[in-house]
Amino acid sequence: MYLVTAQEMRNIDHFAIDTLGIPGVVLMENAGRAVAESIQRKFPEPKNAVVLCGTGNNGGDGWVAIRYLLFAGWNVEAWLVGNEDKLTPDAKIFYHVCQKLTSVHIYHDKSKQKLMKKHLQEAQVIVDALLGTGVKGELRPLLREVVSLINQQPKAWVVSVDIPTGMDTDTGMVSSEVVHAQQTITFGYPKWGHYLYPGADVCGEVNVVDIGLPTQFPADLTPKAQLNEPALWRGYIQPRNPWAHKGTYGHALLIGGAKGMLGAITMAGAVAYRSGVGMVTLTVPEGQEVSLAGKVTQELIWSWSGKSVFSAESAKQFMERASRYSAVVIGPGLGRFMGEDKWLGDLLSTIKAPLVLDADALNILADHPELIKLRDSEYPTVLTPHPGEMARLLHCSISEVESSRLSAARTVANHTGMIVVLKGRYTIIAYPTGKQVVNIIGSPALAKAGSGDLLAGLLGSLLAQRIPANQAVPMATYLHGQAGVIASQTVSEHAVCYQDIIVALGKAFEQLPLS
Template structure:
C-alpha cells in the first residue's frame, strides 16, 4: 500500500486520534526511537562513534530512546537547551570526529525562523565532515512547504516517522534531506488519514513485472507502435524502441520520417518509413507512443495529423511525449481509451502557460491541472515524478536520481511505458503499468548510480531489462 504524504496539520490530527484512543505518547516515542536506533546502527559499524543531538521536543525524546538501541556503538549525548551556551560543547564533540550525528533538535512543528544563534549552531554542524541522520525532518526545514526557516541541517539521511511530509519532497529541500527513509509503523492508530498524494515504494511494485505463459507466442504479448524521429533527432525513437523491447511486448515498430538512420540501427525492431501505408500498419498495434524525436523541421503534416487523429479516436492506449505534447488540443479526446502525457517541468509550463518554477513549486497541483485540461493521465517527470489524474490521489515516485538529467531518458521512459501498455496483462491496469514503468526507470538509474562508472542511455536500457526482485 503506498504511504500517505501528510501535512503537519494532518499529522497532528492523526496524533490526536491516537491519544484519544488511549495509546500513549510514550509508547509512540518508544517505537519511533527504536526505529531511529535501528537505522543509525545499519549505517554505522561496530564501535563507531555517534553523536546524539537532543532538543526539547518529541524529536529529542525519540533520539533519547534511540540511545538505548545503538548496540556497541560509542555514543555521545548532547542535550541542547540553549544554542549559545551549548555551542562550545557541540564544537568539542564534533572535534572528536563522530561517524554519524543524529539530529533531534527541531521537528515538524517548527513554525518560526530560527534566530542568529540557532543559525550559527546549525552552521557549525553543516561545516563538520560528519554525516547527519535527521529525525522526521531536518532541523530548520518547514515540513509543509520545504522552505528554510533561517538555517537548516544538511542531512545525509532523513528518517520520516509515520508518513512523509510534503516539504521534504519539494525541490527546495533536495539539498538538505539526503536519502529518505520511512518508519511507517510507530504505533499511531490505524488507519492513516486519507491523503492527496501517496509515496510509492518497492513493496508496491512487487508482482507487477509481466509474466509469460510458457506456451505463448509473440502474437499474444502485444505490439507497441512508436511514432517519432526527424532530421537531427533520429536517436530518440531508437532509444524508445529499445526501451520498449525491455518491457517484453511481442513486437515493437517505429514509424518515422528518418527511415535511413533509424533502420540502420535497429535489428529487433521493425522500422516503417512514414507514408500513407503507415495508418494501416498502426492499426495492427496494441499501444501507441508519439513524440520522441519529432522536433525537426521536416516532420510532415500528415504525421502530425495522424497523431492528432489517433489521440482523439484510437481505442488503443497512447503515450504522448516531447514535441507532440504541443500539438494536442485542450479538452478530453473522444476516445475513452487510456491517454498518458509525460511532460518534464518545462513542457508542463508551456502547456499551462506559466513558468517552470511555478510548476515545480506545486508539482501535484500542476499534474492534476494538466490532467483536467487534456482529459488524460499525466506523468510529470522530475525529482519524485508525479502520476496524477484530474480526481483522486496522486502517486509520487520514490526512485531515480540526477543522473537521469541527460538527453534521452524521457524517450526511454516513454518507450518502456508503451511496451508495458501494449501487453494484454495490463489492459484495464494502465495506471499500474505507468507507475511500474516510472518506478523501474528510476530504479535502473539508482542501480547505475551505485556503481563507480558514468553511465548513459544504453546502460539505462540494459538495466531496465534486469529483474528487480529475485
C-alpha cells in the first residue's frame, strides 16, 4: 500500500475528481460514512458523541459522519469551529443537510466555550474533523483552544478524521496543541505523519479505509513510498528445492567479533542459518576464534591475522578468498577502527557481491566518507544505521535525525547510491532511486542490544541466497519485525531474548504465503 505526502494525496484527489470524473462529494460521502461505521463497530450501542468540524473538507467528512450517527440513533452534538462563510463548497452541501437534522453550534470565539466544554464532558466519543491534510504550520488560536478542550477529556474515545488536528501530514511534527487520538481513520492511503515521531504517538490506532479512490495512477502521480507488506517481495521466497545442496543457498560471510564483542557475530550467524542460507562463515580477528568455537556449532570460522583488530593485512587475506561468498556483512561486533583506515576501503573495492554494512562499519564510513567511492556500484550495498549511527553519518545530532527521519534516510541513500535502512519503531528503507518503504511490523521487544545484529545476519542470509536487494531488504525487515511480534506473544515483551527471536523467525517464515 502506498504511503503518501499531503501533495501526493492532493494529486490523487485531483486525478480521481478532475481526470476520472468521480464527484468530490461522493468521496466525501464515502469518507464520512466510513468514519461513522468505524465508530459504530467500536460502539455497537448508540452513545453520546460530539463531532467538531472545521470549515474545510475535513469538516465535510465530519458533517457526513454526523448524519450517519444520527440515523443510527446516536445523540450527537454538532459543532462548526470557524465561520460559515469559509466552508468549502463540498463541505457546505453536507453542512446544510446536517442543519436540517440537528442544531449546529458555531464556535468562532470564546463565548461558547462553556457549552462546548459541557458537551465534551458528556461525550463518550469525540470526533475531530477540524483539520486534515490542509493544515499549514502552527494551529491558529481558535483551533488551539478547541484542541486543548478535547485533550482535557480523559474518558472519551477520541477519533481523528484523517489526521489528528495539529499534526503535520508529511513530517509528523506537531503544533503546541495537537489532538491526542485513540483512533485515526484515514482515507485511501496512510500518510507519512502517521508513522513519523512525534505524530505517530498521537494517532492511536491508524485505520485506512477505502473511499473509492483509484489504485493505479499515471507514472508522474505514483507515490514514492510504500508500506512494507509481503506483496512487495512475496514472489522471491520459494519452496526449497528437494535436489538442493548447501551450495544452492549461497554462502554468507560475516565479519566482526572483535575482542569482547563475540556475542554480536554469534547472533548474526545463528539468525543467518535460521533464514535459509546454505553456509555461513564467521570471520573474527586472530585470537578470537577459540572463544568463538565454544559458542557456535554450524558456522565455519576463519580468523584473520591482526592481533584482535582488523588490519590491511586482514583485508589482503580476504581478497584471496573473496569469490567464495555470495553476500558479505561487515559490522556485528566489529569494534572501532584502530588506526589504519585502508582495510575497509580494500574490502569495499574487492567484494563483488551484495554487502551489508552495520554498526562500527558505519562509524568508520562516517569518519572516512571517501571510502564510499571505492565500492563497485554494480553490486548492491545496504547500510543499516540506528539513529545514533545515522547521526554520525550525517554529522548531526540524534534528535535532528529523529525529527527528520525520512529526509535523513533519503539524503544518505542519495549521496551514497546505497540502500539505507534507518532502524527504529518504524524502519525507513530508502533506495537510491528515490523510492522508500516503511516497515511498521515490529514490537518493543526488539528494543534490545543484539536486535540490530539479528537484522544484519538475516539480511546477509537473504542476500546470500541471491534474492535481489530491492526485495531482500524489505523482506528481512518484515521478518525481523514479525519475529519480534511472535516472540512477544510467546513470552512477554519484557522477557524476549535473542534466542526467542531466532526461534520465532521459524514461525514468521511459516506464516509467509509462498509464491
